[in-house]
Amino acid sequence: xxxxxELEKKWxxxxxxKIQKPIIIGxxxxxxxxxxxxxxxxxxxxSNKKVIVKTTQTAQSNINTKSNNGAIIIKKVNNTNSLVNxxxxxxxxxxxxxxxxxxxxxAEIVEPNVPDDDIRVxxxxxxxxxxxxxxxxxxxxxxxxxEDIQDREKIxxxxxxxxxxxxxxxxxxxxxxxxKKGDYKKAESWAVSTNNIxxxxxxxxLIFAKSRAKQGFRKDAIKVLQSYYDETNSxxxxxxxxxxxxxxxx
Amino acid sequence: xxxxxVAKECFIDEINLDSYVELPGSVMAYEELEMxxxxxxxxxxxxxxxxxGKSLLLKKIYEKxxxxxxxxxxxxxxxxxEEFFRKLFAILIQKPMPKNxxxxxxxxxxxxxxxxxxxxxIILLDEAQLYPKKILEEIRVLSDTGVVRFxxxxxxxxxxxxxxxxxxxxxxxxxxxxxxxxxxELKTYIHQRLLxxxxxxxxxxxxxxxxxxxxxITNGNFRACSKLMYTTFxxxxxxxxxxxxxxxxxxxxxxxxxxxxxxxxxxxV
Numbered sequence: 001x002x003x004x005x006e007l008e009k010k011w012x013x014x015x016x017x018k019i020q021k022p023i024i025i026g027x028x029x030x031x032x033x034x035x036x037x038x039x040x041x042x043x044x045x046x047s048n049k050k051v052i053v054k055t056t057q058t059a060q061s062n063i064n065t066k067s068n069n070g071a072i073i074i075k076k077v078n079n080t081n082s083l084v085n086x087x088x089x090x091x092x093x094x095x096x097x098x099x100x101x102x103x104x105x106x107a108e109i110v111e112p113n114v115p116d117d118d119i120r121v122x123x124x125x126x127x128x129x130x131x132x133x134x135x136x137x138x139x140x141x142x143x144x145x146x147e148d149i150q151d152r153e154k155i156x157x158x159x160x161x162x163x164x165x166x167x168x169x170x171x172x173x174x175x176x177x178x179x180k181k182g183d184y185k186k187a188e189s190w191a192v193s194t195n196n197i198x199x200x201x202x203x204x205x206l207i208f209a210k211s212r213a214k215q216g217f218r219k220d221a222i223k224v225l226q227s228y229y230d231e232t233n234s235x236x237x238x239x240x241x242x243x244x245x246x247x248x249x250x
Numbered sequence: 251x252x253x254x255x256v257a258k259e260c261f262i263d264e265i266n267l268d269s270y271v272e273l274p275g276s277v278m279a280y281e282e283l284e285m286x287x288x289x290x291x292x293x294x295x296x297x298x299x300x301x302x303g304k305s306l307l308l309k310k311i312y313e314k315x316x317x318x319x320x321x322x323x324x325x326x327x328x329x330x331x332e333e334f335f336r337k338l339f340a341i342l343i344q345k346p347m348p349k350n351x352x353x354x355x356x357x358x359x360x361x362x363x364x365x366x367x368x369x370x371x372i373i374l375l376d377e378a379q380l381y382p383k384k385i386l387e388e389i390r391v392l393s394d395t396g397v398v399r400f401x402x403x404x405x406x407x408x409x410x411x412x413x414x415x416x417x418x419x420x421x422x423x424x425x426x427x428x429x430x431x432x433x434x435e436l437k438t439y440i441h442q443r444l445l446x447x448x449x450x451x452x453x454x455x456x457x458x459x460x461x462x463x464x465x466x467i468t469n470g471n472f473r474a475c476s477k478l479m480y481t482t483f484x485x486x487x488x489x490x491x492x493x494x495x496x497x498x499x500x501x502x503x504x505x506x507x508x509x510x511x512x513x514x515x516x517x518x519v
Binding site for chain 1: 481484485488489492505508509512513517519
């Protein structure tokens with residue numbers, strides 16, 4: 001008869017091996033897959049780089065106009081070439097106008113040398129695409145809605161009024177607007193201004209704490225709220241404190 | 251008595267016709283051999299890997315034909331020439347050889363020529379790969395007389411070539427290969443062996459997953475399969491006695507099967 005307890009030990013070892021085997025194989029396969037993917041993308045990028053350099057140079061050699069608005073237009077033209085790539089002919093580029101209404105055809109490419117980095121970003125890999133998109137977005141002025149324009153006008157009016165009268169109602173209003181817009185730094189700043197003028201406005205304390213928390217300073221927010229709650233026994237402060245403490249949405 | 255004792259005994263490795271399971275492969279080989287018995291063959295070669303059922307097939311045909319033909323089954327190899335002659339004497343003369351006597355091989359051959367047309371003797375030789383070359387040569391000479399015909403079962407190894415090519419190349423009338431079972435055959439084999447001993451409950455518990463594992467481990471070899479099953483039921487018996495909580499009676503334990511594979515060396519841990 002076999003030594004069963006010993007056999008059972010061996011069996012457990014066998015099971016462990018059996019479980020580990022597919023994991024190891026899977027990991028190796030993943031590493032190989034990623035490795036070959038990277039190699040392929042490097043290869044594609046290299047071949048792509050050559051094509052784009054050619055296209056960019058051709059386009060730039062055809063754009064030969066005078067510049068009256070330096071850096072922005074140069075950047076714009078470079079990016080237009082880069083993004084439009086082969087589809088954009090030099091004539092199209094010459095006829096193009098930017099969003100501000102400045103005629104690109106009248107601009108001059110002062111520095112035709114396109115930095116290598118700018119060329120390299122035009123690849124097929126998603127990271128690079130994000131990079132291009134980000135650069136492109138920096139150039140564009142986003143379309144503004146009526147509400148945005150109204151908000152800006154409203155904020156400008158309130159700020160002017162606050163400068164004149166130092167009314168905490170105005171600063172609180174600004175704190176609220178900025179908090180709503182997601183600009184927590186400005187919201188915090190206006191909440192502090194409000195508290196400096198009038199330390200008894202609960203809403204201002206709450207906006208201050210929420211803005212701090214949203215910026216990642218949870219401990220600060222908790223500390224401030226706790227002090228405020230200790231002094232006032234405010235139900236809203238208690239609720240908010242709880243939410244921030246337990247990481248719940250507020 | 252242990253619940254698993256009978257199940258274990260279903261898989262004892264012995265040449266027992268009660269446990270013979272008719273599978274497509276073995277039935278075909280049997281029919282081929284049976285047909286050859288009606289032909290004037292000198293030598294038939296039965297070959298296959300160990301554990302593919304060669305011995306059982308020889309035994310089966312012997313049992314079936316022994317009352318119809320003059321047929322003899324030598325299951326263990328005879329390594330000594332003197333012993334071989336003694337056996338041959340008993341078969342041909344139909345009397346035991348007197349003690350303190352020796353036999354001259356040529357007289358055997360002469361005797362065969364005398365009885366030609368009167369008798370047809372078939373000798374089934376199992377494990378023929380173990381016979382010394384000298385005896386194999388004598389078998390060849392005897393088969394040439396046309397009186398003594400041989401069915402020789404050999405392992406499918408290099409020795410098979412020695413027997414088939416060097417000694418009997420021109421005398422082999424036909425050869426039958428026995429192969430390992432297919433997965434379906436193995437399933438039938440396991441179930442049939444259990445059912446022959448009325449182990450219906452256990453037979454029903456053995457599912458395809460278990461069969462797949464057994465097939466993977468044994469490669470469809472009947473002997474390896476029997477050994478694995480036997481050991482599995484031994485393990486069952488141990489736990490039945492010492493720790494019954496380790497298994498349920500309504501499901502065949504894959505764990506015990508795997509443990510048996512480790513115990514028999516089929517899995518190296």
